[in-house]
Amino acid sequence: MNASAPRRVAVLGATGSIGGSTLDVIARHPARFRASVLVAHRNVEALAALCAAHRPELAVIADPALEGELARRLAAAGVRCEVAAGMEAIAAAAAGPLCDTVVAAIVGAAGLDSTLAAARAGKRLLLANKESIVMAGPLLLQALREGGGELIPVDSEHNAIFQCLPGGRPALAEAGVRRLILTASGGPFRGRTRAELATVGPDEACRHPKWSMGRKISVDSATLMNKGLEVIEAHHLFGAPPARIEVLVHPQSLVHSLVEYADGSVLAQLGNPDMRTALAHALAWPERVEAGVAPLDLAAGPPLAFERPDLDTFRCLALAFQALHAGGDAPAILNAANEVAVEAFLAGAIPFLAIADVVESVLAELPAQAVVDVQTLVARDRAARAAARRVLHGAC
Ligand SMILES: NC(=O)C1=CN([C@@H]2O[C@H](COP(=O)(O)OP(=O)(O)OC[C@H]3O[C@@H](n4cnc5c(N)ncnc54)[C@H](OP(=O)(O)O)[C@@H]3O)[C@@H](O)[C@H]2O)C=CC1
Ligand SMILES: CC(=O)[C@@H](O)[C@H](O)COP(=O)(O)O
Numbered sequence: 001m002n003a004s005a006p007r008r009v010a011v012l013g014a015t016g017s018i019g020g021s022t023l024d025v026i027a028r029h030p031a032r033f034r035a036s037v038l039v040a041h042r043n044v045e046a047l048a049a050l051c052a053a054h055r056p057e058l059a060v061i062a063d064p065a066l067e068g069e070l071a072r073r074l075a076a077a078g079v080r081c082e083v084a085a086g087m088e089a090i091a092a093a094a095a096g097p098l099c100d101t102v103v104a105a106i107v108g109a110a111g112l113d114s115t116l117a118a119a120r121a122g123k124r125l126l127l128a129n130k131e132s133i134v135m136a137g138p139l140l141l142q143a144l145r146e147g148g149g150e151l152i153p154v155d156s157e158h159n160a161i162f163q164c165l166p167g168g169r170p171a172l173a174e175a176g177v178r179r180l181i182l183t184a185s186g187g188p189f190r191g192r193t194r195a196e197l198a199t200v201g202p203d204e205a206c207r208h209p210k211w212s213m214g215r216k217i218s219v220d221s222a223t224l225m226n227k228g229l230e231v232i233e234a235h236h237l238f239g240a241p242p243a244r245i246e247v248l249v250h251p252q253s254l255v256h257s258l259v260e261y262a263d264g265s266v267l268a269q270l271g272n273p274d275m276r277t278a279l280a281h282a283l284a285w286p287e288r289v290e291a292g293v294a295p296l297d298l299a300a301g302p303p304l305a306f307e308r309p310d311l312d313t314f315r316c317l318a319l320a321f322q323a324l325h326a327g328g329d330a331p332a333i334l335n336a337a338n339e340v341a342v343e344a345f346l347a348g349a350i351p352f353l354a355i356a357d358v359v360e361s362v363l364a365e366l367p368a369q370a371v372v373d374v375q376t377l378v379a380r381d382r383a384a385r386a387a388a389r390r391v392l393h394g395a396c
């Protein structure tokens, strides 16, 4: 890349938690990075405000009904940028000439098409949208190979592992790697019993002890499904067999993950729990830039603690390992059922513990099939969502 030309970054999910952290880092380094494309779902007011602040070349709103309102708001604010709408426009923007870097930070399966489009187009893909790699790991890796771009993980654990490996994503056996150790905060309900979890509600579940995140991933952290999705994500990103991936609960969330080598060395990446570190690393890689994150003062904090996860209480983590072992499209089925169950929980329609029950029922109803292509995968995602809704209706 020309050293004098800033990277042109498309931020998919600009109005979300990752989107906000990304734009904060970008704004700190105007000579290096420019937000050239901003994308949101329905939050037209926030998207217009971000356009006024960052002056992208293109703004895309997923909901076509809001395109006119976005254009009106931008005109009223004196912002001149192209406006587009719809999921196809998002994928086209991710693959198009207005960006060389794509931050995939749409939440859920809705991010799949644009993530794949960016990979196929050979962009530098900064992957936060873990659901897309969980659903379509082999297809995404194939798209990356064909596109000739690069993937830098943004999820804090995977970014940590990337930093602890030689040259990013080498073949693990050749690099002498014995195990990948993913840390988990344990979420807001660490240490609670199933009886204590029977009546917890959405706001409690979203009160994460260490990270400020969107509501879907916050619930996933509370059930430990987030860690389950991350185990599957690590399997695909680093080519690690399930037996070589371990999860350790680390309530301080200062050690973001670790890599154990054949000689007994264990390398870890540490830092305050602030996603701007991972985002700055991924945006600037292989260079390093300031991220606005407070320096870590290990002497001032509590001692670092580690414990094994409670798989009997937090069954979603066990279910994710089960789906990974089943292989094929079982992780996509797991993800779809989880998305439906989490939405129902957030709407107050089902209790917290029912999330795992729904996922377990749907995995049992739809045994794994081989992943053939995106169309088949999307059809299976739909079937899993329909099955999850039937389970919900049966239970309510
Ligand atoms: N937050 C974090 O610290 C971390 C998040 N991640 C992952 O990053 C992703 C984003 O998480 P987070 O930022 O917390 O989520 P948020 O809920 O805060 O933000 C979600 C973003 O996605 C947009 N969006 C939702 N649905 C669609 C759609 N159909 N089409 C286009 N855009 C859509 C939203 O737009 P709108 O505002 O208009 O609804 C919003 O910009 C998730 O996959 C999560 O697992 C990974 C590691 C850490
Ligand atoms: C910041 C990040 O990467 C989240 O995925 C985080 O890991 C969530 O915390 P849990 O460890 O509680 O799932």
Ligand SMILES: [Mn+2]
Binding pocket: 155, 156, 157, 230
């Ligand atoms: Mn994470």
